Amino acid sequence: MIPMFQLSGEEEIDYGMLCIYIIVMFVIVLVLYILLYLYSRFGKKESRKHYCTYCGKFTSVESKCCHADIEELLFKKVCSRCKKDAVVVCKRCKKIIVD
Ligand SMILES: [Zn+2]
């Protein structure tokens, strides 16, 4: 047996451990990334459906000023395009929705 072979054998074990560490780290990062992705997707469900009394059902809404999506903050609704206070209108019939 050549001593070099023994050495490379030991190195292989080290690389194996390193590989496991890298895989574990990668999986942790991947899981965090997926959680973040899901969280951001969940957070983006701000533009929830509103009940339109004219259409008689829950519909998507938009801002009256720019016909853009509504960003719903804690106590007020703002237009996602011009960032001003938005009047919420039904996307189908364009009538103002008050809720
Ligand atoms: Zn409507």
Ligand SMILES: [Zn+2]
């Ligand atoms: Zn606007």
